[in-house]
Amino acid sequence: MKKFRYFANRSITQRLFLYFLLIALVPLIIVQGITTTVNERALTKVVQGSTEAEVGSALSSMERSFSSVISICDSIQNDATFQKRMRTNYDSLEARYSEDLAGDMDLASTIGTHSEIYGLYLLGANRLCCKSNTNSFISDDFRNDYWFSDTMAKRTASWTSFHEESYVVRTSHELFISYCCPYVDKATGRVNGVIVVDIEEETLTSAISQNMLEGGFFLLLDGNNEPLYQTKNDSAANALLPRVIDSISAAGSTQPDAATVLVNDQCLIVFQKSSITGWNLVGVIPMTSLNAAQDATIWLAVSVSALFALISLLLSSYLSDKFTSPILHIKTAMKAVEEGDLSVSLMPVGQDELADLTRSFNRMVGQLRELVNSVYEKQSQLRKSEFKALQAQINPHFLYNCLDSIVWLLRMERTDDAIRMLQNLTTLFRISLSKGRELIPLRSELRHLTSYLAIESMRYSRKFDASVEADESLLDYTSLKLMLQPLVENCIYHSISLEKPFIHIRIQVQDDGDQLLFRVSDNGAGMTPEELQALRDKIAVKPQIRDASAPVDPYSESGGYGLKNVNERIKVYFGEAYGISIESEKNVGTSVTIHIPKMQEHDL
């Protein structure tokens, strides 16, 4: 599990690299393993099969030569001229030499196109010496040579083993195999000479391919399993010989037309017996050679595997880097965004999923940038609105007028009124501050409003009166600070006219489902539809992005400023669904309605 955790904790580049490497190497190793195993078995079969084919082919080629030799000997045996020559006792050297030379011509023509035969010699007990080639005889009397007397005595034909130089003529250091056949007088049945046929070793063994597995060799054994010839004569081959001969001897009689295969711990033996000579042609593959060939296969497989592994490693590295490079770029960009840099942007490459991801990232960063800008602007606007609201409350004119009124009350020795006015002013400013909070209980908002009304009623007692209607159950709901005072102030400053010198201001707070409804209405001068529309437009205008540090002059604003400010603050705090609506009729009055969500302090 630790290993898996270790693997899971690796980076995506590292994991991809390892995945690629595993995908490339695991099948490669499995395939190479299987191939090597199969090859090892196949190699043994191929070597065995090819050796069988070589042995069969070489033996049949050799047997063709043997057959021709036997056939030629038969034809000489059955030739009347040769029979006469062999039967004749030559009384002079001249006569014998003359017959020799005539016999030479006849033997040469008998051989004809049998190029596999190096020399055909007819050697008589009467010292007749005929030959088919132009070589010189090594003697003019062979009767005492062992092969001659042996053949004469045994009266059977035999094949000699390979021997250097011909038994009969002078040669230049060549190897021969000879067929010695008794020449039988067809008249008497006596043996009166020997036919000798020389076949060059090169000619006979040319059919034996030298293209054997390194270390392997062919071996020709006579009927007694004595070695006649071997294609390799080094110490390794000679060391194997006794074991090979023992194995073949132990195998006993075999099918003459089919190869026999023997396997022991030292070598693979394939042999086939000649039906003409009884010789065995043997192909020997030492196990060391077979193992060396198998080793070569294995090491070839290992070389190829290592090469492929190297290529896989480099490709895996390249591909994992290539695939993860866009992800790493996104990761780096993400980190930059995380650190607050929203200016980053990536260039998508291609049309694949990673390019889509890059584009999505760019879109996300763009939206984030817009959101942050929006929030920033809203905050900026809010701060400005709050500042203006506060500034409105501490309007120097209002403060000056209040203080001036207090001074006059004191001069008129209306101390109690002065104190009451001062208390109301104090309450007004205390609630305005509210420890910096924007949302305050409705109770506080209404108290702030009543303090304001008390102050203004002292100043304008003959011009308006006011009533505040709010159910006790609503007083704990929260309200936006200083939300109602600008509305009442508008009534006082804009609804009193010559036609309406005294107005009644009615402030109502009502439960409207999940909302609170505030209505400030008066029966004052009212507005014409055009004035009402202009005021509505002014309130509805979205706040402009302005430099927060730019000075704001509240006195430059017309009468709608207070309403606009309240409307903006409501929308900032509660959303676009909430705000102010105004109804007014000229000379009838004006009614301003506010909707805000119904929330208690613990909901915040």
Place this chain on the structure above:
Amino acid sequence: MSNRAKTIFIVILLCVLGWSVFRLADASRGAAQTQAVSSAEDDRVRVALSLGGDLTPWETDLIDDLSQSCAAQNFELVYNDPAEDTASWQLEDIRSLLEQDVRYLILCPSDNSMLGEVKTLADSKGVSIILVASDLKLAGECTSMIYINGYAEGELCAKALLNTYGTTRDCHIIEIYGPEGSPIAASRDQGFRAAISDYPNLHIMKTCYGGFSQLTAKNAIEELISANPKGTFNAVFACGDEDGLGALQAFKIAGYNPGTDVSIVSISGIQDTKKAIIAGEYTATVESSRHLGSVAIAIITRLEAGEDVSKLFAMPFRLCTADNLSAYEPTLY
């Protein structure tokens, strides 16, 4: 995987790759390498022999003689049996022999025109040439020259015919010439022609190509016999015994009695010719340059000993006729 780990992995794989390739090469070399190692070099003097033309009894005798003489001196003889009767084959043969670390080259050229190139090749390898030739002017092209006096051998053949036909009886000769470009055959021919030019009764009726080959000569003579009335020819001069034996066969097949109807003379002195002479079917042969191999190895032995050797060694020759060949000679070619 870190770069360091990758590098280590690559190095390991390269090591595996290198080792496996090394083992692969090692396994492939296998037994061949073992065999190569087992053939030890020896420091014996290596003597090369280059022959042109087919392997005739004369050449077989030369090889035998050289082999025995080399063995006696603990020299090593290297040679290749002639595969083709061409100067280009012999040049290739010489090139291959000179690559075998030989110290001496015994050269029997099939064509004297190759000598310049052979000398250059031999000089570049520091090999001394023992030249077997019949042209005295070539003595400067070699370390030492074994001279075969082909001209005198040809003259001796003419003398044998003169002995048979005398100076009055007509002798209508077929001349069988040897291989094209063969300097020895050419000199024998020149000697024979020069010798008979003094005797008007000895004249060459026809010439034909034998090429030191029994079969070629036999076929050529058969053509001439069948193309001319019987009795047109009564003598044959052949540059080599093989050609003469081919002519002997052709005449016997055609019903002639060689030795009686036709006199055949040739040069070499091989066994069959001598048997034919004893059988009374052949007039004479000039036994040429016996024991040439022994002479060549004697020269090399003296050179190896640091002794001065003569630039020229002339080989002896003799005429063999029925008068001086009465029995088998074990030293016949």
